[in-house]
Amino acid sequence: MDSFSYLSGFGNQHATEALPGALPVGRNSPQRCPYGLYAELLSGAAFTAPRAGNLRTWMYRRQPSVVTARYTPYEQPLWLSGTAQVEPSAPEPLRWGPLPWGQPGRDFVDGLCSYAVNGDPDAGLGIAVHLYVADRSMGDRALMNADGEMLIVPQQGALNLRTELGCLRVEPGEIVVIPRGLSFKVEVEGPVRGYVCENHGAAFRLPELGPIGSNGLANPRDFLAPVAAFETDEAQNRPYELIKKQDNRLWRCTQPRSPFDVVAWHGNLCPYKYDTRRFMTINTVSFDHADPSIFTVLTSPSDTPGWANCDFVIFPPRWMVAEDTFRPPWYHRNVMSEFMGLVYGQYDAKPEGFKPGGASLHNAFVPHGPDTEAFAGASSAALQPHKLDHTLAFMFETRMRLRPTPFALHEAPLETTYDQCWVGLADHFDASKP
Template identity: 35%
Template sequence: MEKKAFVNSDGDFLIMPEKGRLDIQTEMGKLMVRPGEMVVVQSGLKFKVSLPDGPSRGYVREIYAAHFELPELGPLGATGLADMRDFEHPIAGFDIDRTNWEIVYKITGQLLHANRITPLLMLSDGLEITCHHADPSSLALLTARSKVPGTPLVDICVIGPHWDVMDGYGPPYFHRNSACELITFVTVPSSGTFRPAFESGIVNYQTVFAPHGPLAAEHKTAVEEKLGPTYNYDGFIIEPSSPLLFTEFARKSPKFKEHDVALWKGLEPTFMKHVDQVNARLKAAGLPLLVQGN
């Protein structure tokens, strides 16, 4: 998997090599998995696999609707089953390669391809931004519980017309959710820090684990305009924990549009502006330096 990464948005992978080691790099860091060991790669994590011993074979188990976790010990006692100390975890690393990568997304059983810079950049999946934008989940009006603790089947968030008083960056930060986002506006403000990229009555959809955030034009406006109280939008957000599928009628509609990635062109991770300072500190500490790709 040279210059290639995979992300499973459908479920967790349990991988057990039977022959040949697996050198696995994820957004959390690196893991060397040997025959006789197993590794769990949770849904939504981008990862690549290298084969230091040549061809490898083994077993892969994929699960849906839940995550792998340690069993409850119960009456078996502290040593009856696997303990946390029996497991290893990756050590955080940084990959600031700026060359082009291919990313394969598995969503609802389909394989989709995308090209972008390294998906294994630590610290963030996009830009590091200081903001004062409230999490829309705090506006949840209704929720439906799922069988997974802490994961709702769906949240309904209502954003009523309101005044925003901010002393920082306005649009939502670049992020990704373990749920989908389906957003629509009842009314669109004539002015304000946050200007939707679509009209009222139109639905905007972001699938599960898809990185997203304000467009380049929105970012520029928010940075340059004079901040003050703004009367903001009226709409609602539906956040299901499972991907949504579009009907053929919707997909064939002349109003169906996919986001043009050029709308985000020009945005750069602010972390990249500080690579020299980071390398200076790493050198002083006797640690390996960050190597920037071409």
Template identity: 50%
Template sequence: PPPGAGAGVDFVDGAVTIAANGDPAGQDGCGANTYSLSASMSARGRYMRHADADVLILPQEGALEVRTELGDFRVEPCELALVQRGTVFQVNLAEGTQSARGYFLENFGDLFVVPELGPIGISGGLAHPRHFLAPQARYEETEGDFELVSKFLGQLFRSPLTHSPFDVVAWYGNLVPHKYDMRLFAALNTVTYDHPDPSINTVLSSYTSSPGLANIDFVIFPPRWMAAEGTFRPPWFHRNCMSELMGLLHGTYDAKPDSFQPGASSIHNRFTPHGPDGGAVRAGTDADTSVPERYSGSLAFMWETRLAWHPSEHALAHMDDPAYPACWSSVERRFDASAAPPAAEAYAFPPDARR
């Protein structure tokens, strides 16, 4: 996890880029960042406008007050805020909060949408549109010495202002900043055996013209029930054509209970083998899968993109963990080619279970 912010550090100064891909000028790809702050942007009369990307903010510690031209909202850990590109905004510490840190994503590509649900239907699965909340309207007319920080074509610019840009009296439309409480996500899972694809946990997607290859999928692993029988329940070992960046907002991640801390990040670029650590493998192997298990007290997320993540120089210099592969060193070799194969059940449930 990144260190806490020193005194007087706001959202702009406390932002650190972990990795990125694509091209802001071509409106393709994304950037992954963390933030640590101990001061509000309002304390310095500072505002920001991102011309390249929609900004997805995920608080990990400390509540935020996000102010925009179209209104304000309070965003706490387990909630997200999404501010569309071109919108002037301000990130402040919420009342009673002394410091905060978390993650934020810059989406250079197509606008985020709730994913197409297909045979799941639209009745209530995954993230429901009714749970995305528009900001509380607020208007101010204040003159003074202010600063606007703009990000344009990947570069930061600043310019003086003589009045607050939050002087919008009214607005019309549906492209509006919003927040979403991830505790309202209706998680779906198998109730027989094996694993659905992790895409079943997608909250938001930025699509491309190639079906199945998203510019970015925002996926969460929320509290949920695991009921699959005869199944290794933790995430499997795999390689993926997509590139994954994982983060942990709180609790422990079921695939790496011994080696992944809240606030940390991991990157597995396309076709890089990865999977659960030794502790997760032992727990998953020894579990009695005839008993449903409740996963609680945790919220992990993944930013999955069709483009490879390019780690920043800062990340390589200050966040690299050379010992990371050791999390798999305690995974036991369990296959014995000389042993008789176990009896296999041809059905998800034995025939007498249908009587």
């Protein structure tokens, strides 16, 4: 039974049923569930976490997820998490061209290629950044990541996701987040490419707004969750391959049924999608420009206030109106590490060199900023109100250094001359001309 309707609201308590009366009334785990279903709890936080931060969902399904088989290792050597298998790299800026399509016949699981990692999934710290290319649907195959939640940013081609809690379709310009521990599969209608942040820390949430006030940035009502939907009897009665990521390893088993058999559910731990075109952009209307934190869509906080385990930041279309101001990002060295991608259009600080589908990494205190062309143009431009349009760049920003993977350094389209984009920044100092 398929449904592509949506429940709205980030972090809300949702209640949805694919059959009338499938949700028990007044009890989470009654002695006998309606329709002969089983009750199963998915917890995304400790039972005793404060109410405001407690994540959990009750599912009512045809068979509990314990009905499975034994696991054996699954080889996908390009998908890494944590730093145990990755050596430190030189403190220099890195940039990659778009990830090539590569071998045909890959699905989402086999099409993931890790570019940079930090932290440790077992310690609940850090992130892993992946790019994916795929041209095949997962079919009778599902993925469950026990190491982290997955924030997926499509760059080319739509993804149709079936999760245990329902279906979501996400296109370039939108994002989707799959909670840790929830099974899903990705169906495609042609070649697809995009980015993934695998978050091992605290679950993504909306940032605090502080002096911005109660309105602005991403509005909770614009986050969409799926309604309950379960696969047909035909799908329920055929074998499914389940790929599970745990302890930075992939495992596989063949179970006798589909994992997508949840007839009803209620709770606040669920997949959700967001259309970045609904982001309420805030910026200066006088001079200078604010820190890029004003473009934060979601944050995974750390134990140090203000130093995020990961911020997901976007650079969407917006008006530039600041007077007497160098409008592109200034040259900077940050305590945070920045992994950047471009979904479509042109990025104003790198008008020619940064391509859609490409990526860059500027680790903590690695200097970076506009290239020579962008600096020259912005320094001499007549400052009229100007709209940056038809563009969407984003950043995964993290408090820990990101280590590039062997694939990123030796197989991905790494631009070995990236640093040359700044060689034209000549010394114009003249002590006689203040």
